Amino acid sequence: MRIVIDPGHGGKDPGAVANGLTEKRLTWDIANLVKQKLANVDADVIIIQPSAKNPNSTAKDEVNLPPQEANRLGADFFLSIHINAGGGTGFESFVYSKGSKADRIRNKLHHQIMQYLKKYNLPDRGKKYSQWLGVLRMTKMPAVLIECGFIDHPNDARLLADPKFINGLANEIAYGLIVALGLKTKGGK
Numbered sequence: 001m002r003i004v005i006d007p008g009h010g011g012k013d014p015g016a017v018a019n020g021l022t023e024k025r026l027t028w029d030i031a032n033l034v035k036q037k038l039a040n041v042d043a044d045v046i047i048i049q050p051s052a053k054n055p056n057s058t059a060k061d062e063v064n065l066p067p068q069e070a071n072r073l074g075a076d077f078f079l080s081i082h083i084n085a086g087g088g089t090g091f092e093s094f095v096y097s098k099g100s101k102a103d104r105i106r107n108k109l110h111h112q113i114m115q116y117l118k119k120y121n122l123p124d125r126g127k128k129y130s131q132w133l134g135v136l137r138m139t140k141m142p143a144v145l146i147e148c149g150f151i152d153h154p155n156d157a158r159l160l161a162d163p164k165f166i167n168g169l170a171n172e173i174a175y176g177l178i179v180a181l182g183l184k185t186k187g188g189k
């Protein structure tokens, strides 16, 4: 099982910026925490971040290169991590099409993450579908994109600025992946 994690944005593309927070930094931190938490799981977890190789990577690179690389690597699952903006609050997730394998995986992952977020009164904005998100369109394997709160909402931003909250969120994403993908501990347990 090979899992690609795509921390949204990077390089010259900061993503959403508000309240002293920058989306590309948050997604990078969350992606690395999730990978750490999956260290004892029998899966190959790869973070693909174009800006790690090219600090001048553009928004286009940040959308196009991770799916291309995941396809080249023959990944089994693709997770794109984002932080929302534009007037709202809470969590939402996207897959390309209804009833797909990605949709079934997403339902479990979404449920697990919401169990955690509702303790913080973050609303569930729903399990959504999009044919317009590049990473979902280009990936050949099941792919899910998550939007973990709104950087420009005071309550969401206060949580996103708290390393304890971020660590707990990463825990829940990792556990959600274990449940949704049926991952086993290394050694076959």
Ligand SMILES: [Zn+2]
Pocket (backbone or CB within 6 Å): 008, 009, 015, 016, 023, 082, 083
């Ligand atoms: Zn984003």
